[in-house]
Amino acid sequence: MNAGLLAVWVILGYLALLIGIGMLSSRFGRGTSADYFVASRGIGPVFLLLTIFGTTMTAFAMVGSTAEAFTGGVGVYGLMVSWSGLVHSLCFFLVGVRLWAFGKRYGYVTQIQFFRDRFESNGLGLVLFPALVGLVIPYLLVGVIGGGKSIEAITAGALPAVFAATKGGIPFWLGSGVVCIVVLIYVFLGGARGATWANAFQTLVFVVLGVVTFGVIEDKLGGFQKATAMVAEHNPAHLKFGASAEDHAVFEAQMAAFQAGETPIKPREPESIPPLIFLTYFFIPFSVAMFPHLFQHWLTARSAKSFKLSVVAHPLLMAVVWFPCVLIGVWATSAVFEGKAVIPPDFANANAVLAVMVRKLAPPVLGGLLTAGVLAAIMSSLDSQFLCVSSIFSNDILAHYVGHDRVTDRQKVFAGRVFVILIVAITYGLGLWLSESRSVFTLGVWCFTGFAGLSPLVFAALYWKGATKLGAYACVLTTVGLGLWMCWQSDFGAKADYTVFGMMPVAPLIIASTAALVFVSLVTPIVSPKTLERFFGKQHAG
């Protein structure tokens, strides 16, 4: 059996296992929509940690981090991981626990229910609904593209007679389609409980396999020190955050050596991270405060105390997952195995770097298992996103406007499933269209930018009783309007290096949405004392 075919069997076995988890979790279901959407609020600290972590890590974490490190060097760790370690946990601590408490106390299942009550506005839900669903779609795209690309790369050579165009690999359209269908099946079977169980399992899978793969690859490259030494020789700028004149001189010399046939490594153009970009990446991780799928997982917690483990361990788990992926991406720039460059010169598909490294350097079984790990990272986000999109439609549109007492739990769940199938079909179509022209990393950053732009809304809702309904509208509309304009300016993510006054677009977006929220709130009436008492307690209601 060839390596590609073995990988196909490992992937199929893994997908079957996930469906089994969905079937098993469905046996514990209580048949109510509260159980389907928030697992009856009974998830403990360990499952909460694993599921929240698995949900925030997607193709972005494994495929995107390796791709970005391959393209730009180790700086991606500083941009994403060390910032996120600080800010994600800050959001869990300041936002997640309090939202859980309100969800538990008032029976919320979605974000929109909370915001409608807090700002005494039905209409706010109608503005938030397209904004949240519209932002979830590019996040889904990250998973669909990352999954399809990884499967195609790792299964190369599996079925050459059937898939000649992809050198025998499972083509993108088929791999990404199967991933979507499997996730839909286990989410439909097990709801939030199924997603949580699958997430916890998959988080363990991708954390462990990521570390194992790291060890295997460094061994094949001659050890940790040799792997890094090769980068220092051919692409030293990839080991730093900034490129110097000396790095450009090395680039010229190495390019001349490559053209003369003296080395199989074609050097990569040195890149620097401008200080303002490095600083303004700080705002990106605030997106987690507004992820609707994360909100839904927060609501599944059994108690406030269940959050403690997530708050503390999240930055550490991020380091465990990203550190190996970043180094693998950097090593890939200069890796030589059996006299040939592991990544061919002029290799353009950075999203496939991790898969190619694994296929060429790891045993076939591990290659298949690692693909399962990458899929685990991807699917542990997709399932939560499918579930939240389904929940938002059922609860915030259907039941809200038809009447909660006129829609049965069964009808809610059914309608949610139909809606999510529609969204998945749209995403799948977009994935087929954009898979060659957009990087997973850039798509992810744009999606996070939009959610981060909305984050002042949730902080104000929880901590500022002066925040008003019209202020909330202003915040959402500013984010949508300005965000869409900037995204359009970047050719919808095609210009990966698009900045605004030298900053990440998220910085002006979050400043503008905060300013709109504060300014409009200061000149419009605040909510009723009854609502203030509901959310801030009696002492603050006057």
Add this chain to the structure above:
Amino acid sequence: MKVLLGIFLLALIVLHQDFWWHDRYTPLIFGFVPISLAWHVGISLAAGLLWFLAVTLAWPHELDAVEAEGGDQ
């Protein structure tokens, strides 16, 4: 205590701007980790410590009572 935790958080934000390492990759920690990457892994570990102190010393205990309320009112 919340002020001290806030100062700790601000200090980590400032230390994150490690422009003093940006132009170099040496010393290589353990012989293979560039110094700037090692520095940021250190920031991740320090973040874990910060949040451990936060949940230990500044936990919103009033929210613990919500579980006992029974919820879903």
